[in-house]
Amino acid sequence: MTDSANVDFSARQTLPEVDPQFTRRWSPRAMQNTRIPDQHLATIFEAARWSPSCFNDQPWRFYTSTEATFDSFLKLLNDANQSWAKNAAVLGFVVSRQHFRHNGKPNAHADFDTGAAWMALALQAHQLGYHAHGMAGVHFDGVYDYLGLERDKFRVICGFALGLRGDPAVLTPEQRAKENPSGRVDLAEVWLSR
Numbered sequence: 529m530t531d532s533a534n535v536d537f538s539a540r541q542t543l544p545e546v547d548p549q550f551t552r553r554w555s556p557r558a559m560q561n562t563r564i565p566d567q568h569l570a571t572i573f574e575a576a577r578w579s580p581s582c583f584n585d586q587p588w589r590f591y592t593s594t595e596a597t598f599d600s601f602l603k604l605l606n607d608a609n610q611s612w613a614k615n616a617a618v619l620g621f622v623v624s625r626q627h628f629r630h631n632g633k634p635n636a637h638a639d640f641d642t643g644a645a646w647m648a649l650a651l652q653a654h655q656l657g658y659h660a661h662g663m664a665g666v667h668f669d670g671v672y673d674y675l676g677l678e679r680d681k682f683r684v685i686c687g688f689a690l691g692l693r694g695d696p697a698v699l700t701p702e703q704r705a706k707e708n709p710s711g712r713v714d715l716a717e718v719w720l721s722r
């Protein structure tokens with residue numbers, strides 16, 4: 529399991545039967561650039577591959593950096609995200625293909641399905657001891673251009689950082705103050721039985 533020593537999970541009180549994998553996964557900003565073995569990376573994205581999708585279309589794409597491209601990926605993040613994600617092992621972008629394979633029509637559920645796949649990879653990463661931290665703060669135009677993605681065929685949804693947890697001392701005081709697993713709104717707000 530993951531390196532959760534000295535992490536305060538007290539904001540995550542939940543019903544007793546909820547599997548801890550859902551509450552122990554979180555998005556730290558303090559990361560380590562220790563290399564992630566290819567086998568682990570393959571396992572993380574393989575988990576995403578088994579996600580459900582409309583017409584089993586599997587519209588998700590995950591683009592990840594190599595050692596050679598890490599700095600190019602980093603430049604595609606906004607300054608706030610660059611400040612901590614520079615310490616991650618791998619950076620990536622989540623992309624969804626906007627048209628169905630079987631008939632070429634627009635797939636209104638492509639982003640929903642891609643989000644499900646993201647959660648699968650985040651949980652698998654956590655099972656292996658890593659953290660996956662999503663990032664909306666990216667230069668989207670730059671990502672389309674860098675990855676050579678046609679804007680009418682693909683949607684860049686977000687970036688992400690992957691890595692082992694690092695020492696919070698590398699963070700700014702402001703980031704450090706937020707470096708704990710967050711709580712959630714009440715169940716009654718999201719589950720409405722009618």
Ligand SMILES: Cc1cc2nc3c(=O)[nH]c(=O)nc-3n(C[C@H](O)[C@H](O)[C@H](O)COP(=O)(O)O)c2cc1C
Pocket residue numbers: 553554555556557609661662663664665666686709710
């Ligand atoms: C699509 C998406 C975009 C996000 N964008 C950012 C971001 O730009 N910068 C950042 O530091 N965290 C970002 N986050 C992390 C969220 O703030 C975090 O997931 C949320 O507060 C819940 O915390 P948890 O992941 O630790 O459970 C993003 C998460 C997601 C899923």
